[in-house]
Amino acid sequence: xxxxxxxxxxxxxxxxFFLFKILGLSISSALGGKLFEKIGPLFRSKKLxxxxxxxxxxxxxxxxxxxxxxxxxxxxxxxxxEYMFIKKFxxxxxxxxxxxxxxxxxxxxxxxxxxxxxISGHLSNFELMAMHIEKSGIKLSAIYRPLNNMFLNKxxxxxxxxxxxxxxxxxxxxxxxxxMHLKKLNYSTxxxxxxxxxxxxxxxxxxxxxxxxxxPAQLVKKFKIPxxxxxxxxxxxxxxxxxxxxPITFDNEETTKTITDKLNLVLEKMISYKPELWIWSHNRxx
Numbered sequence: 324x325x326x327x328x329x330x331x332x333x334x335x336x337x338x339x340f341f342l343f344k345i346l347g348l349s350i351s352s353a354l355g356g357k358l359f360e361k362i363g364p365l366f367r368s369k370k371l372x373x374x375x376x377x378x379x380x381x382x383x384x385x386x387x388x389x390x391x392x393x394x395x396x397x398x399x400x401x402x403x404x405e406y407m408f409i410k411k412f413x414x415x416x417x418x419x420x421x422x423x424x425x426x427x428x429x430x431x432x433x434x435x436x437x438x439x440x441x442i443s444g445h446l447s448n449f450e451l452m453a454m455h456i457e458k459s460g461i462k463l464s465a466i467y468r469p470l471n472n473m474f475l476n477k478x479x480x481x482x483x484x485x486x487x488x489x490x491x492x493x494x495x496x497x498x499x500x501x502x503m504h505l506k507k508l509n510y511s512t513x514x515x516x517x518x519x520x521x522x523x524x525x526x527x528x529x530x531x532x533x534x535x536x537x538x539p540a541q542l543v544k545k546f547k548i549p550x551x552x553x554x555x556x557x558x559x560x561x562x563x564x565x566x567x568x569x570p571i572t573f574d575n576e577e578t579t580k581t582i583t584d585k586l587n588l589v590l591e592k593m594i595s596y597k598p599e600l601w602i603w604s605h606n607r608x609x
Contacts, residue, residue, distance in 0.1 A: 333474035343407040351404040352561050359400025360393055367604035375603045379529035379594070394599035398557060402448045405561070406482065413454055413486040421451065422558070425567030428551065429459045436462075438509045439551045439570060440539050444517035444590050447557040447600045453488045453513045455565055456553070464490035464505045466498065466514040466538065488513065506546055513553075514538060517590055519607055524580055528587045531608050540582035543573050550586065554593045557600060 343351035372395070373388050380387075405412075412420070432439055441463075443452055457463045465488040470476040483491050490505060492498040502512060516536055526535040539550060549570035556564050571589075573582055594601045 329472040329474055332472055336475060339404075340407050343404050348405070348408045348411060349561055351407065352401045355400035355402075355404025356397035357400070359396045359403065363396035363399060363604075364392075371606060372603045375605075375607060376598070378531050378608060379598070381530075391599045392603070395601070395603055398447060398600055399602065399604075401557070401561075402450075405448055406450075406479075409450065409454070409482055409486045412451060413458065418455075420562050421455065422562075422564040423455065423567075424564065425569075426459070428567045428569065429456065429461060432511065432551075433460045436509050437511075438506060438546065438548050439511045440542050440548060441511060441513040441551050441553050442516050442539055442586060442589070443513075443553045443555070444515055444593060445602045445605075446593060446597075447555045447563060449515065449555060450483070450487050451563060452553050452555050452565060454486065456511070456513060457488050462505075462508070462510045463488050464492050464502060464510050464512050466492045466494060466502065466512065468494050468518070506542070512542065516586060517594075517601070517607070518605060519609055524583055526580070526583045526587050528607065529591055533587075533608050535583055535587060537579050537583055539586055540579040543577075543582055544579060547575075552589050552593070554596075556597055 343355070346354065369392065372392050376383060376388055376391060431437075441452070441456060443449065453463065453465045465483070467483070470479060480491060490501075490510065492502050492505075506512070514536070516539060518536075520534055520536045523535045523537050525532040527533075528535065542548060543550065549572045551570050552568040554566045554568070556566075558564055568589075571585075573585075
């Protein structure tokens with residue numbers, strides 16, 4: 324039954340992708356946002372979303388909860404529609420829809436051929452971050468978790484490898500071996516640290532213990548490399564701002580736990596700035 328379900332989802336998405344292609348980027352993004360405002364709550368529990376928001380912001384009002392939830396679904400839908408136009412973003416050398424703050428940091432990494440770890444979360448149109456890093460000429464690998472839908476995953480992998488980041492590394496033992504090989508060739512790594520993982524450590528995240536990936540901390544300890552936080556916000560419609568923060572270095576005495584705790588604090592600040600741009604439907608504290 325799952326195969327049939329996944330295939331029907333695949334057909335549904337392909338039909339919409341063709342529709343979006345006809346309508347163009349601006350209209351498709353707006354349509355995707357409005358569409359997800361309506362259908363998003365049918366797939367994910369409003370109770371779970373509100374529970375997550377209350378964990379992060381205990382004093383939040385009901386009106387604010389509802390407003391963030393609605394805007395979250397709107398952003399989610401826009402990202403869905405904008406996937407059809409990733410090539411357009413990639414090939415636009417002028418970055419007319421993206422303001423970049425901290426480009427000099429990327430230029431320094433490129434000039435010195437340094438290996439770093441870029442960290443972020445699933446904020447706004449998060450795919451544009453790795454795309455911009457690679458467009459800037461930095462040797463990059465990106466860690467990802469394959470989609471459960473095997474039909475859709477093939478298309479997404481192809482899009483990601485062609486237009487976002489050539490070296491896509493699956494989570495798991497095989498992926499870690501490939502990651503270590505690329506690290507020896509001075510490749511930087513980009514990964515999202517905001518999702519629940521099956522293996523990790525319990526670290527404070529918005530005042531709640533959450534199972535958190537230790538990959539960034541492990542890379543810091545093994546290769547003595549800095550962490551570079553990167554953030555993206557949707558300014559309006561199809562216009563974005565990417566902010567590259569100064570590299571964070573850690574003393575040798577730092578443990579995997581203390582590094583992970585500090586990185587969760589960095590992530591909290593990113594999310595708190597515009598909470599409607601994060602995916603609160605994810606069961607982060609399960």
